[in-house]
Amino acid sequence: MLLLNPRNLTRNYPDQRSRDIMEKTIAFFEKKGLTKLKEDFNGAVWYADFLEFAKEEGLFASMMTPAAQGKEGENAAWDSWRVCGFAEILGFYGLCYWYTYQVSVLGIGPIWMSSNEKAKAKAKRLLDEGNIFAFGLSEKEHGADIYSSDMIVTKLADGSYSATGGKYYIGNANKAAMVSTFGKMADTGAYVFFVADSQHPKYQLIKNTVYSQNYVAEYRLQDYPFTEDDVLHHGDEAWNAALNTVNVGKYNLGWASIGICTHAFYEAIDHAANRHLYGKTVTDFPHVKQLFTDAYVRLVSMKLFALRAADYMKSASSEDRRYLLFNPMVKMKVTTQGEEVVNLLWDVIAAKGFEKEPYFAMAAQDIRCLPKLEGTVHVNMALIIKFMPNYFFFPTEYAPVPRRDEGSDDAFLFNQGATKGLGKIKFHDYRIAYNSYDLPNLSVFKEQIKLFREMMMKAPPSAEQAKDIDFLLTAGEMFTLVVYGQLILENAKIYDVESEVIDQIFDVMVRDFSKFALQLYAKPSSNAAQMEQCMKMIKKSVVDDARYTSVWESHVLKMKDQYSMPK
DSSP: OOSOOTTSOOSOOSSHHHHHHHHHHHHHHHHHHHHHHHHHHHTTOOOHHHHHHHHHHTHHHHHTOOGGGOOTTOOOOOOHHHHHHHHHHHHHHOHHHHHHHHHHHHHHHHHHTSSOHHHHHHHHHHHHTTOOEEEEOOBTTTBTOGGGOOOEEEEOTTSOEEEEEEEEEEETTTTOSEEEEEEEETTTOOEEEEEEOTTSTTEEEEEESSSSSSOEEEEEEEEEEEOGGGEEEETHHHHHHHHHHHHHHHHHHHHHHHHHHHHHHHHHHHHHHTOEETTEEGGGSHHHHHHHHHHHHHHHHHHHHHHHHHHHHHTOBTTBOTHHHHHHHIIIIIHHHHHHHHHHHHHHHGGGGGOSSSSHHHHHHHTTTGGGSSSOHHHHHHHHHTTHHHHHHOOOOOOOOOOOOSOOOOGGGGOOOOSOOGGGOOOOOTHHHHTTOOOHHHHHHHHHHHHHHHHHHHSOOOHHHHTOHHHHHHHHHHHHHHHHHHHHHHHHHHTTOOHHHHHHHHHHHHHHHHHHHHHHHTSTTOOHHHHHHHHHHOOOOOOOHHHHHHHIIIIIGGGTTSOOOOO
16 A cells, blocks of 8 residues: 555565654554644644654654764664655644654754764754754745845854844744754855754744744844854855755655645545435545545655655765756645645535544645745746756666665765756656556647647747746646656556556646646747647546546545544
């Protein structure tokens, strides 16, 4: 079974410690129960019980210690395969639990990327003691526009430093033992990354910016003193560390979304399959079958893509940076698909989705957050579009990337180097994956890709359109679908996904591509040649009642009565 079921963990774990982490985490939440989970959520209760559990079990120390920082005999590894499984489980039970882990990942990222051995030794000690971390990047007036940082650092006559400025929307910043803080030097304007202590008298915790179990802080440093021992990065290295840390962390957002959607699916189908209206079971209504089937294949697609992206992250090197396309897609595409899944399920369960006792109301609220964190969808799409020319027109050869679940340390993630040169990154030929199957809806989708590629050659965006973000975002959605389908197909081979499920996935993909083609056609700036090509791209999925019924009966409906969280 591809989707997470806490009752039956089928995922491969390469060592006993990894399995113990997952099983103990699940046991903690199952014991806590849904009633208490929802009470804490509705009451915005700080998750001290979870953090105490994580401390006692050493969860964060195991999950966030790379091999280079591990102690003798610890067998430390920062393993993307294990990270995504942990993030999925945390999301399954509640975004707030995922969030405190996620922002700790971001907070410790610039530290592990640093050459400051004293700071790294301190971070390891604090991590082993069960502390959490924070990432002080965004600011109230500038958001994530780090060019405009107003955190000003002054170097004093004795060689020490003083920092003054504010940070905004910083998770964990109420309790973090080390807050990795981004700023600028007062004299040169050069970037600098340093660590602050959230309990220091010169660290002013102003407020929690949200009503939530999370503490998403506004804090201010006023003449905050620190020394070279607290400096992580100077100049361009500080800039690179900021962006490269986000590269490591934003991948986790897709996994939170997958976890949330999976739990919501179990709850929704159990409700519908055991409810009777107008003399019928709700799941007998044709529109309900369609809603559930679309939600199921979208969720399976999310997981297939995100798992495959992990393989590329684990295989990344200075010579193979394909992960810089796939990683932001896990953040952007998987999280927006998560919203689609919850919307579809909500259309089935209707008013039930507002009730305070079930998990679903929490899922419906939290699923909206993920596309808007670690850079908006628009920011990540602007990044993704940069890869389109090389992806379509200048493929190169790489050795095949296998399933990477061996438990190895992903050292390259903390040594990614300079963030420039995205336009030079090459990709393997996407048509290899697309030609590995012969299925009706896949054939239609391949024709849509062909027409889109032709448009990029015959009627590419004009100079004016290239500046029109609205136009480019829709074109980017179409490009993204091509990449999405490629990795889904690669992973369908690895996981031996049934052909009827694959074709049902592309039934949805054909419809999505047609929707975006119509949107591009309707853009104010689209020209006649582009409009003509867009009309050709609008296709109808291939209808196959036998395939659809098989997917419904053998896959979708079998999700009922598989999991229900204890009260």
